[in-house]
Amino acid sequence: MGQQSGKRLSRKERERREHRRLILEAAEELFARKGFHATSVQEIADEAEFSVGSLYNLFESKERLYHELIEMRADQYLRKLDQRLDEADGPVDKVRAAVRCKLDFFEEHRQFFHIFGNFVSGAESASPPMLSKRCLEIHGRIHRQLESVFEAGIREGIFADIDPVLAVLVLEGTTNAIIGEWIHTGARALESINPGTVEQILFHGLLDGTANE
Amino acid sequence: MGQQSGKRLSRKERERREHRRLILEAAEELFARKGFHATSVQEIADEAEFSVGSLYNLFESKERLYHELIEMRADQYLRKLDQRLDEADGPVDKVRAAVRCKLDFFEEHRQFFHIFGNFVSGAESASPPMLSKRCLEIHGRIHRQLESVFEAGIREGIFADIDPVLAVLVLEGTTNAIIGEWIHTGARALESINPGTVEQILFHGLLDGTANE
DNA sequence: GCTTATAATGAATGGAGGTTCATATTATGA
DNA sequence: TCATAATATGAACCTCCATTCATTATAAGC
Numbered sequence: 313m314g315q316q317s318g319k320r321l322s323r324k325e326r327e328r329r330e331h332r333r334l335i336l337e338a339a340e341e342l343f344a345r346k347g348f349h350a351t352s353v354q355e356i357a358d359e360a361e362f363s364v365g366s367l368y369n370l371f372e373s374k375e376r377l378y379h380e381l382i383e384m385r386a387d388q389y390l391r392k393l394d395q396r397l398d399e400a401d402g403p404v405d406k407v408r409a410a411v412r413c414k415l416d417f418f419e420e421h422r423q424f425f426h427i428f429g430n431f432v433s434g435a436e437s438a439s440p441p442m443l444s445k446r447c448l449e450i451h452g453r454i455h456r457q458l459e460s461v462f463e464a465g466i467r468e469g470i471f472a473d474i475d476p477v478l479a480v481l482v483l484e485g486t487t488n489a490i491i492g493e494w495i496h497t498g499a500r501a502l503e504s505i506n507p508g509t510v511e512q513i514l515f516h517g518l519l520d521g522t523a524n525e
Numbered sequence: 526m527g528q529q530s531g532k533r534l535s536r537k538e539r540e541r542r543e544h545r546r547l548i549l550e551a552a553e554e555l556f557a558r559k560g561f562h563a564t565s566v567q568e569i570a571d572e573a574e575f576s577v578g579s580l581y582n583l584f585e586s587k588e589r590l591y592h593e594l595i596e597m598r599a600d601q602y603l604r605k606l607d608q609r610l611d612e613a614d615g616p617v618d619k620v621r622a623a624v625r626c627k628l629d630f631f632e633e634h635r636q637f638f639h640i641f642g643n644f645v646s647g648a649e650s651a652s653p654p655m656l657s658k659r660c661l662e663i664h665g666r667i668h669r670q671l672e673s674v675f676e677a678g679i680r681e682g683i684f685a686d687i688d689p690v691l692a693v694l695v696l697e698g699t700t701n702a703i704i705g706e707w708i709h710t711g712a713r714a715l716e717s718i719n720p721g722t723v724e725q726i727l728f729h730g731l732l733d734g735t736a737n738e
Numbered sequence: 739g740c741t742t743a744t745a746a747t748g749a750a751t752g753g754a755g756g757t758t759c760a761t762a763t764t765a766t767g768a
Numbered sequence: 769t770c771a772t773a774a775t776a777t778g779a780a781c782c783t784c785c786a787t788t789c790a791t792t793a794t795a796a797g798c
Contacts, residue, residue, distance in 0.1 A: 324774090348562075349561075349562035349563075350562075352754080352755055352756080353755075353756060353757085354755075354756090354778095357778095362776085362777095363776060363777045363778060364756090364757085364777080364778065365757095365758085365759085365775090365776060365777050365778065366775075366776055366777070368756095368757070368758080369775070369776075373756080373757080374755095374756065374757090404732075407731075462731075465731075470732065471731050471732060472725075472729070472730075472731060472732060474722065474725075474726060474731065475722070477706075478703070478718070478722060478723075478726070479726075479731055481699070481702040481703050481706050482699050482702065482703075482726050482731070484702050485698035485699045485700070485701055485702025485703065486694070486695050486698045486699055486702075487698070488698055488701070488702070489694040489695065489697050489698025489699075489701065490691070490694050490695075490698065493690075493694050505691070509687065509688070509691060510691075512685075512687075513685075513687060513691070513692075513695055513730065514730060514731055515730045515731055515732045516685070516729070516730040516732060517685075517726065517727060517728045517729040517730035518620075518675075518678075518684050518685060518687065518692055518695070518727055518728055519617075519683065519684060519685060519728045519729060537744090565784085565785060565786080566785075566786060566787085567785075567786090575746080575747095576746060576747045576748060577747080577748065577786090577787085578745095578746060578747050578748065578787095578788085578789085579745080579746050579747070581786090581787070581788080582745070582746075586786080586787080587785095587786065587787090
């Protein structure tokens with residue numbers, strides 16, 4: 313009985329995963345709207361149309377559920393970023409790709425930005441129980457990916473000779489602020505903000521290129 | 526008895542304020558380290574060496590205490606920013622002043638960054654009970670101040686013709702990311718990050734000025 | 739010193755919510 | 769159809785606090 317070999321999963325296992333997915337989605341919605349502490353397990357279960365007990369059959373604890381949610385999205389994002397970077401040619405295009413990738417991702421997972429936001433600000437030890445090892449690792453990988461793009465660009469003389477770590481921070485900080493504002497003002501889609509303008513600023517800065525000082 | 530006219534406060538009143546200050550400081554330390562929900566009123570009282578009851582004589586509720594703390598720092602920051610902007614001459618210098626002001630402020634109130642971070646990411650409705658009206662108003666004022674700097678700069682042809690709102694977001698996002706990283710890595714002081722470099726990037730962008738495309 | 743007003747105290751209260759587990763339900767297979 | 773295993777359920781349990789308030793300590797006025 314049971315455990316199929318290789319790819320194929322038993323119906324049981326497929327159902328289990330589907331149920332987990334449903335609960336994770338319900339949780340995302342609630343965590344995003346009300347935060348970790350203000351969301352009760354009962355509410356999550358209700359929203360997903362399961363009992364509390366079932367939820368606890370699928371997840372070890374509320375905290376673990378929270379972590380798995382973040383890990384899921386972080387993984388998803390990392391995969392998307394890797395792919396887009398791979399498709400792009402040359403440092404400038406790769407930076408463009410990274411910006412678009414992030415905007416696209418958070419347009420699709422708008423709610424997640426509220427959750428993600430908690431660890432933007434370096435709030436590791438904060439209330440929603442600190443990120444899991446796994447998350448920090450993904451975060452590190454994303455940064456390293458981007459750093460290497462800048463390193464390449466600097467080597468090729470395309471980017472100014474700036475600490476790549478700083479460059480990544482500027483990239484991340486800028487996109488975060490823009491996404492935050494965009495979500496905050498409830499704009500329907502990111503059309504309202506032209507990604508080209510963002511890139512324009514990132515690449516050329518705020519000063520008028522024609523004038524001086 | 527009591528209520529002095531004009532400036533002079535009764536000893537009672539002065540003590541009252543001093544006690545409030547002590548509690549706010551203790552609360553800042555704890556909220557920053559553990560977040561709003563994970564910090565108990567008992568702990569705050571202990572840290573400040575008061576009884577829980579006394580704390581409740583001085584503050585209406587835990588939530589109000591939290592809000593007053595944020596309002597206090599936000600006020601402080603707004604005053605500092607106004608002053609620095611006033612002292613600076615011309616748009617470029619004013620932007621420089623704004624960057625330095627922020628770096629200075631969070632170097633002095635490092636802990637507060639963790640609390641502040643919660644609302645950077647547009648997490649208005651999140652767990653630490655949504656910002657007070659007052660806070661949002663201060664936040665708005667800060668942004669408007671900066672926007673007007675950019676507007677002036679654009680009018681004078683010094684800055685590129687970019688939506689001032691966007692320019693402010695870039696400024697805020699960049700500095701947030703840098704301060705976050707700086708605190709995160711536990712650097713002793715902001716010397717480790719040269720503000721000049723930050724300004725360099727903000728003004729001139731990431732591309733090498735000498736090369737092209 | 740005595741009386742009264744003012745402030746400080748911390749044990750008791752009440753409510754909220756994470757987790758468990760005895761029971762009920764459904765699926766499986768003979 | 770019945771016996772057995774696997775799942776689902778939600779009420780009860782237990783812990784943790786925010787808040788209150790009767791009591792005690794302190795200060796002010798006489």
